[in-house]
Each structure stands twice: as structure tokens, then as C-alpha cells.
Amino acid sequence: MTLMTVNDRAIDVDAAPDTPLLWVLRDHLAMTGTKYGCGMALCGACTVHIDGAATRSCVLTLSAVAGKRVTTIEGLSADRSHAVQRAWIELDVPQCGYCQSGQIMSAAALLAIKPDPSDADIDAAMAGNLCRCGTYPRIRQAIHRAVQLLMSGRE
Amino acid sequence: MKAPAATPLAATPSAAAPADAGRRDFCGRASRLGAGLMLAMAVPAFGGRPAARASGGGPGAGAAGTAAPAELNAWLQIAPDDSITVIVDRSEMGQGVYTALPMLLAEELEVDFTTIRIIAAPVGDAYVNVGNGGQITGTSNSVTDAWVRLRTAGAQARTLLIAAAAAKWRIAPERCRAQRARIENDRGLSFSYGQLALAAAKLPLPKDVKLKSPSQYTLIGTSPRRLDTPGKVDGSAEFGLDVKLPGMLYAAIAQCPVLGGRPRSVDSRTAQAMHGVRRVLEVPGGVVVVAEHFWQALKARDALEIVWEEGANGTLDNAAIRALLDHASATAGLVAKQAGDPGAVIKSAAKKFSAVYELPMLAHATMEPLNCTADFHADRCDLYVGTQVQQLAQTAAAEAAGVPAARVNVVTTLLGGGFGRRLEVDFIPAAVLASKALGFPVKLIWTREDDMTHDYYRPPVREAIDAVLDDRGKLLAWQLHITSPSITARFDPTNKDPFDSVIEYVQNYPYEVPNFGLSFTRREIGIDVGYLRSVSHAPNCFAVESSLDELATAAAKNPLDFRLELLAAKPRHRNVLELAAERSGWGRPRSDRHLGLAFMEGYTSLVAQVAEIGFNGGKLQVHKITCVVDCGQMVNPRIVESQIESGIVFGLSAALWGGITVVAGRVQETNFNSYRLLRANEMPEVEVVLVPSDAPPGGIGELAVGPVAPAICNALFTATGRRVRSLPLSAHGLV
Numbered sequence: 001m002t003l004m005t006v007n008d009r010a011i012d013v014d015a016a017p018d019t020p021l022l023w024v025l026r027d028h029l030a031m032t033g034t035k036y037g038c039g040m041a042l043c044g045a046c047t048v049h050i051d052g053a054a055t056r057s058c059v060l061t062l063s064a065v066a067g068k069r070v071t072t073i074e075g076l077s078a079d080r081s082h083a084v085q086r087a088w089i090e091l092d093v094p095q096c097g098y099c100q101s102g103q104i105m106s107a108a109a110l111l112a113i114k115p116d117p118s119d120a121d122i123d124a125a126m127a128g129n130l131c132r133c134g135t136y137p138r139i140r141q142a143i144h145r146a147v148q149l150l151m152s153g154r155e
Numbered sequence: 156m157k158a159p160a161a162t163p164l165a166a167t168p169s170a171a172a173p174a175d176a177g178r179r180d181f182c183g184r185a186s187r188l189g190a191g192l193m194l195a196m197a198v199p200a201f202g203g204r205p206a207a208r209a210s211g212g213g214p215g216a217g218a219a220g221t222a223a224p225a226e227l228n229a230w231l232q233i234a235p236d237d238s239i240t241v242i243v244d245r246s247e248m249g250q251g252v253y254t255a256l257p258m259l260l261a262e263e264l265e266v267d268f269t270t271i272r273i274i275a276a277p278v279g280d281a282y283v284n285v286g287n288g289g290q291i292t293g294t295s296n297s298v299t300d301a302w303v304r305l306r307t308a309g310a311q312a313r314t315l316l317i318a319a320a321a322a323k324w325r326i327a328p329e330r331c332r333a334q335r336a337r338i339e340n341d342r343g344l345s346f347s348y349g350q351l352a353l354a355a356a357k358l359p360l361p362k363d364v365k366l367k368s369p370s371q372y373t374l375i376g377t378s379p380r381r382l383d384t385p386g387k388v389d390g391s392a393e394f395g396l397d398v399k400l401p402g403m404l405y406a407a408i409a410q411c412p413v414l415g416g417r418p419r420s421v422d423s424r425t426a427q428a429m430h431g432v433r434r435v436l437e438v439p440g441g442v443v444v445v446a447e448h449f450w451q452a453l454k455a456r457d458a459l460e461i462v463w464e465e466g467a468n469g470t471l472d473n474a475a476i477r478a479l480l481d482h483a484s485a486t487a488g489l490v491a492k493q494a495g496d497p498g499a500v501i502k503s504a505a506k507k508f509s510a511v512y513e514l515p516m517l518a519h520a521t522m523e524p525l526n527c528t529a530d531f532h533a534d535r536c537d538l539y540v541g542t543q544v545q546q547l548a549q550t551a552a553a554e555a556a557g558v559p560a561a562r563v564n565v566v567t568t569l570l571g572g573g574f575g576r577r578l579e580v581d582f583i584p585a586a587v588l589a590s591k592a593l594g595f596p597v598k599l600i601w602t603r604e605d606d607m608t609h610d611y612y613r614p615p616v617r618e619a620i621d622a623v624l625d626d627r628g629k630l631l632a633w634q635l636h637i638t639s640p641s642i643t644a645r646f647d648p649t650n651k652d653p654f655d656s657v658i659e660y661v662q663n664y665p666y667e668v669p670n671f672g673l674s675f676t677r678r679e680i681g682i683d684v685g686y687l688r689s690v691s692h693a694p695n696c697f698a699v700e701s702s703l704d705e706l707a708t709a710a711a712k713n714p715l716d717f718r719l720e721l722l723a724a725k726p727r728h729r730n731v732l733e734l735a736a737e738r739s740g741w742g743r744p745r746s747d748r749h750l751g752l753a754f755m756e757g758y759t760s761l762v763a764q765v766a767e768i769g770f771n772g773g774k775l776q777v778h779k780i781t782c783v784v785d786c787g788q789m790v791n792p793r794i795v796e797s798q799i800e801s802g803i804v805f806g807l808s809a810a811l812w813g814g815i816t817v818v819a820g821r822v823q824e825t826n827f828n829s830y831r832l833l834r835a836n837e838m839p840e841v842e843v844v845l846v847p848s849d850a851p852p853g854g855i856g857e858l859a860v861g862p863v864a865p866a867i868c869n870a871l872f873t874a875t876g877r878r879v880r881s882l883p884l885s886a887h888g889l890v
Contacts, residue, residue, distance in 0.1 A: 019450045020450065026397075026449075032397035033390015035394075036396065036524065037603065038603045039604075045522060073390035074389070093388075094383070095251075095801055096523075097383065097386075099571075104388060123835055123836035126835040126836070128834075132522045132572050133249045133572065134801040136838040
């Protein structure tokens with residue numbers, strides 16, 4: 001049994017230690033917001049936060065997250081109120097939407113450490129998240145919008 | 156009989172969400188029911204699958220009791236609590252149909268659009284897309300197909316509600332009007348739609364309803380937010396991969412690495428003994444491993460020892476495919492379209508232009524790998540699948556299950572990208588067979604590698620152009636001979652049209668030329684090919700628009716002027732080109748930048764693009780794409796803009812890197828490290844200009860893909876004098 005924290009709840013999982021966190025979340029915990037895209041950390045669809053840092057869950061084994069704090073898209077906010085989610089809704093970023101959980105988790109992790117990112121910062125942080133629908137222009141706009149929302153919340 | 160649900164899957168009860176609790180998606184459980192049932196099902200009551208199943212039995216059998224919604228037509232339910240549900244009969248794969256189609260209905264219904272709920276249509280005759288000849292989401296025609304139909308459905312429903320209110324008040328319908336989901340009369344009284352819906356549904360459908368004129372639109376042409384966005388930002392949107400059923404098992408599949416091969420012998424002893432594995436079974440084309448969890452199934456699949464019967468493709472490679480097309484191109488081909496006598500003009504010309512353009516195979520690479528969940532019962536099967544072809548999915552599942560098609564309920568989930576890959580049903584039978592064999596619901600998932608190496612690839616195409624200019628440098632003759640394998644012959648064997656969809660775009664060739672020829676030689680290559688976003692348009696547009704620039708150079712004319720001259724009688728076309736030139740700074744590029752132009756008419760829409768490129772360390776860089784679109788009346792301009800951006804990104808990936816490599820019958824590109832797609836940090840600036848119009852709406856989902864590659868290659872020629880006649884650019888060392 002592996003103990004970890006997922007979205008602020010202590011979780012005890014009985015799965016083979018080499019099971020990627022992605023499949024533990026999806027198949028064992030029924031949290032399917034985190035997506036499978038490539039299985040090789042190439043596309044970012046499976047991005048979650050491990051102790052706050054954006055991490056590809058498809059190549060991270062269950063044994064490697066023992067004792068860690070995992071946040072998934074389901075735990076980013078209870079009501080789509082995270083600034084990144086609000087900005088995503090405002091700009092209608094998603095198309096097919098499949099990659100967007102990962103995009104949002106990468107963007108949220110970026111803003112947590114860089115509250116005022118440049119375009120170059122955004123490019124660097126988001127380069128690992130593929131979007132076949134091509135929502136990149138809107139993602140960039142939405143991240144800038146999320147920055148505004150966060151800043152105005154601090155006024 | 157079904158066995159009890161599979162052993163609880165590991166997480167402690169206190170911590171794990173119930174297997175079925177994550178479902179917060181807006182496109183709700185009512186969509187889980189099959190044809191005939193769904194329309195009778197109350198939306199507010201769709202809380203659980205067992206209840207839904209218990210309600211089965213036909214119209215009126217819904218579990219909702221007094222809250223049962225009235226069905227005003229095949230696309231609309233109104234419940235006594237005033238909730239309004241629109242049944243969308245096209246698959247949502249990012250293109251916005253779950254927003255645009257309800258907007259059409261809502262425009263005439265006079266309701267607050269943001270309150271509308273959506274459910275996916277079951278298989279049904281009402282949901283056939285006339286232009287596509289089936290319940291098919293494809294060819295960018297969802298809005299054009301629905302344009303009159305759904306506005307009429309909304310107007311009919313409004314008329315019925317007015318009639319029902321008038322009858323209650325015992326006044327003439329003319330004294331009533333619809334506004335904000337209420338029918339009001341001239342004495343200031345009103346009923347909500349919910350109060351009228353049951354009575355309205357009993358009235359005969361009005362035959363002739365008057366639709367609004369464009370000046371009366373309050374919704375069409377505006378950009379309300381997409382109805383599917385909320386679930387796509389909190390993880391609750393349900394794609395096929397996310398379907399959860401009680402007792403569900405997971406399956407992985409092994410397929411022959413050589414396309415078209417099959418297992419000769421299978422040693423599954425090691426796999427069978429692995430933890431969690433329930434069954435290994437052979438299915439047509441592969442071997443399926445069913446386990447309690449997908450990771451277990453995947454590991455066990457990789458432990459299978461299979462000797463493959465490679466079939467005829469064991470020695471096939473790209474050079475052989477190319478040779479097949481080259482050789483076949485020597486035959487004259489079937490004439491698809493002709494004006495004047497291009498052959499004679501070209502033959503007798505003192506000077507002629509000849510060029511061959513070549514396009515590679517491409518993979519769809521949807522972000523969501525193929526998957527299907529099947530739940531087989533004694534005499535029926537429920538299918539949960541992201542599909543563009545509900546009827547074909549139903550038929551494929553029925554054949555695998557050995558039940559009549561009517562006994563297969565197709566539940567369409569959201570699609571994590573379609574691009575034509577989900578027009579195919581090759582991934583469905585294995586899931587059904589596994590569910591039937593095990594007696595449990597089974598979710599079969601293809602890995603990325605399965606998906607990439609067993610696609611129905613965009614066909615490789617050879618396009619040979621011959622052309623002649625007159626003595627004033629105007630196009631006198633232009634002819635194109637396309638050599639390609641056929642998509643349609645496999646996809647629809649009943650189709651006897653000898654001209655495949657791979658020539659479609661050139662049939663709309665927009666330029667005025669007195670001698671025009673289009674011919675087609677079909678040459679199969681041993682690999683099945685399929686429809687990929689902008690099917691013929693991308694390859695054809697590459698050849699047409701590259702040749703136009705080459706001919707403009709031969710005529711010593713500006714490529715813009717050369718095209719405008721050939722579109723003299725088409726002001727709408729000229730406007731799009733002229734706008735693109737104006738917005739892109741055509742004729743006056745920045746010092747280190749170079750511009751290239753491409754134009755296309757397709758999907759009843761017009762598009763012009765200007766690519767602005769530069770060079771960095773000898774490598775080509777695309778800095779900006781300016782894109783002007785005239786697609787007639789826009790339903791939701793913000794979605795149109797998104798789709799244009801999307802098409803440009805799709806076109807960029809293909810132009811820069813897209814290509815499938817076959818070696819010994821095996822596709823070498825297996826994942827995103829070898830099949831490269833554009834990333835955020837590689838995204839050029841994109842400026843989309845949408846031309847206002849009240850012409851009938853045209854398609855937009857595939858429109859912007861085609862012009863990208865020729866615009867870039869035309870810019871490359873302007874910059875360097877180097878003409879690239881085959882893609883991708885990476886194969887030329889340019890990127």
C-alpha cells in the first residue's frame with residue numbers, strides 16, 4: 001500500500017509500485033481529468049503537480065510519489081475559480097479539450113513560481129504541452145489574463 | 156448472467172471516489188441511452204446508469220414521472236421545470252458544434268442561450284447529415300447541413316408554444332409572441348415554455364415557418380462562450396477514455412507491426428499468469444489482453460510472445476510506394492473535369508511549364524488515442540465511443556457482438572480530436588469481442604504507439620502539373636494529373652464513383668483558364684489510407700498554389716496580380732486576396748522577412764494566407780501567418796477564429812515536419828518524439844481576418860490547413876530562389 005496525498009486527501013493505494021501515477025489516478029482513483037497522451041512525457045496531457053511542481057504523471061511511478069502531495073485538475077479548485085481556469089473560460093481556450101487539463105496544470109504551476117511571466121517564460125513553461133487543435137495563441141493570451149486576475153485580486 | 160462487479164480496484168473506500176462519481180460533465184447521462192429511449196428520458200432524472208437502464212422500454216418509459224420533458228422535435232426537449240435540452244447530432248471534437256448548432260435552434264426559439272443543456276444524439280434517421288449521406292461528422296459541413304434544419308426546428312417549436320398558449324388563452328396566435336423562454340400576449344400575461352411544452356408537443360408540427368432575416372438575428376453572428384468549456388477546464392468533461400462503468404475491465408491490444416499482418420501463433424502463458432490479467436483473446440487483426448487495470452493489461456500485452464504473419468507488406472517502404480505512384484502516373488488516368496483542350500494546347504506549345512509535386516503520408520495523431528468501451532449483454536451491447544460515424548460504429552459493434560444493429564446503443568462521448576481518424580471503426584470490434592468474452596464492460600485503449608503505427612494515413616499523392624502561358628503571360632492551359640491510392644474505395648465500397656475524394660479540391664479550381672484538365676490515376680500501395688483533416692485540399696492546394704507562383708515567375712508577374720487577373724470575374728475571391736495583401740504588408744516586407752501567398756476555395760468558403768518567413772542560422776522560421784477568411788454568415792465568429800488558428804497550426808506541423816516513414820512494412824514514427832507536432836514555443840504570430848458576410852455559411856474546420864504549406868514554400872522561393880515541390884520541409888534540411 002502506498003500512501004500519498006491527492007488533492008489534500010490522504011490516499012492509500014494498493015497497486016503495483018511500478019504503476020505510473022497517471023493510471024493510479026485514472027483507474028484506481030477514478031480521477032480521469034488527468035489524460036493519457038503519449039506515456040513518455042512528450043505531450044504533457046498527464047501533467048499534475050507534485051509538491052507544487054508541474055510533473056508528467058505518465059512516467060512517474062507510484063513508488064516515486066509515496067509521501068508526496070499530488071494535485072490534479074480536479075483539485076486545482078472546487079469550482080473552476082482558479083485564476084487560470086477563469087481566464088481559460090473567459091477566452092474560450094479549449095477546442096477538443098483533451099490536452100487542456102495538462103495545459104492548465106502547467107500554467108498554474110508557472111504562475112505559482114512566476115507571477116508576472118514574460119512571453120518567453122510562458123513559452124518555456126508550456127513547450128512540453130502539445131495541443132493538436134492549436135490553441136497555443138489563446139493559451140498565451142489566457143495566461144496573461146490569469147496574471148491580470150491574480151494581480152487584481154491582490155489590489 | 157453477469158458475475159458480480161470485479162474486485163474493488165485497490166484504493167481505500169474512504170479515499171477513492173466511487174467509480175462513477177466523477178461525472179460532472181454537462182453532456183449528461185441522458186446521452187447514455189440508446190435510440191428510441193433517449194428522447195423519452197427526463198434530463199433532470201438522468202442521475203444513474205442503472206435507473207436509465209431500468210427505464211428502457213420505449214417512449215414514455217422514462218423514469219422522470221411528472222417531470223418528463225416534452226419532445227418538440229428530434230432536437231429539442233422542454234421540461235416542466237423550464238429546462239431546455241438540445242440534442243446535438245454532430246460529434247464535438249473541438250470544432251464547436253456543441254455551441255454552434257444549439258445557437259441555430261436558440262436563435263429562433265427565443266431563449267437564453269447560456270441556459271441550454273446539450274446531449275449527444277443517439278443513432279437515428281433524423282440525425283443523418285444529408286451532405287455526407289449518413290450520421291457523419293466530417294467534411295466541415297455541420298453548420299451548413301444544420302443551417303436551415305435547426306433554425307426551422309427552433310421556429311417550429313416556437314410556433315407550437317405560441318399555439319399552445321393561444322389555445323389556453325383562447326385568443327388568436329397573432330396576439331402572442333415569444334421572448335426569453337416565455338410566450339406573452341398583448342394583455343401582459345405570459346406562460347413559461349415549461350408550462351406550455353406538454354400541450355405544445357401534442358399539436359401537429361407546423362409546416363411552413365418563417366425564419367428570421369439576418370437583420371433580426373440576436374444570437375447568430377455573436378460569440379457567446381462555448382457550452383462545453385466549463386467541463387474542459389475542471390477535468391469533468393467526459394471523453395471516451397474517461398468512461399467508467401461498474402465492474403469495468405481494461406484491455407490493451409497487440410497488432411502486427413507490419414501493416415496488414417496478423418498473428419500466426421500466440422504464446423500467452425506468461426501474460427496469462429501476470430497479476431490482474433483476466434483473459435487473453437485473439438481477435439481479427441490482433442491479440443487482446445484484458446485485465447483489472449490498464450497498466451496490468453499493457454504490461455501483459457508486452458509479455459505476449461507472438462509470431463506474426465506479416466502478409467504482403469513485409470518489404471514495403473517509402474521508396475517502393477513512391478515508385479508505385481511514379482510508375483502508375485505514366486498511365487493517362489480518368490478525366491475528372493475538362494474545359495477546352497488542354498492536352499492539345501500543351502502539346503503544341505513552344506514553351507510549357509511542367510512540375511511534379513509530392514505529398515507524404517500523414518498520421519492523424521489525435522491527442523486522445525483511440526479507445527472504445529463496450530458493455531455486452533445477452534442480446535445487446537452498449538457502446539461508449541468518441542466517433543464521427545455513429546451508424547458505422549453501431550454496425551461494427553453489432554457484427555462483432557452478433558446482435559442486430561438496433562440492439563447496439565451508441566453513446567457518443569466527447570472526442571479528444573477527430574481529424575478524420577474517428578471516421579474509422581477499426582478499434583471498436585475488439586472491445587466488443589472482449590466484453591462479450593468476459594461478461595463485463597471492457598474499455599480497450601490503444602497506446603500512442605498503437606495509434607501512430609496503425610493509422611489510416613493520409614494517402615501519399617503525386618501531382619503532376621503541365622501549363623502554358625499565352626504571349627501576355629496569362630494562363631492559357633493548366634492541367635493536373637493526380638496519382639494516389641483511393642480512400643473512398645475502401646471506406647465506402649458501395650460508392651461506384653471512380654473519382655476519389657483525393658481530387659475534390661481541384662474540382663473547385665477557382666482560377667479562370669480557357670483550357671483546364673484534371674485527371675486521376677488510382678494506384679493502391681498495400682496500405683489502407685484514410686480521410687485526414689482537409690482531405691484533398693491540403694495536397695491539391697500545395698500543388699495548385701505552388702504552381703501558380705511558379706507560373707507567375709515565368710510570366711514575370713507579381714504572384715498577387717497574377718492570381719487577381721485569373722479571378723477577374725470573382726469579386727468575393729479578389730476581396731479576400733486583396734485583404735490578405737493589405738493586412739500582411741504584401742510588397743513591402745521587413746528587411747529580413749519574406750512573404751509568400753496562397754489562396755483556396757473550399758468547403759463553400761474562401762481563404763487567403765500570407766506566410767512571413769525569415770532565416771535563423773540557415774534554418775527557415777515562420778514568423779507570421781496572416782489569414783483572411785470569407786466563410787459567409789458566421790454563427791459564432793470566435794469559434795470561427797479558433798478553427799482558423801487551429802487549421803493553421805495543423806498545416807504548420809504538416810508543412811514543417813509531417814511525414815510517415817515505412818520500412819519493411821513498419822511505420823517508424825511511434826510517438827511525438829518521432830512524429831513532430833508544433834509546440835507553443837514554435838508558434839508563429841497568427842492574424843485572422845474574418846470578412847463579414849450574410850451569404851450562406853461555409854465550412855471552417857478544415858479550411859485553413861491547405862494554404863499554409865504553399866504560402867511558406869512560395870515565401871521560401873521569394874527569399875532564396877529555391878523551389879520546394881515536396882513536403883515536409885524538414886526532409887529538405889530547411890527546418
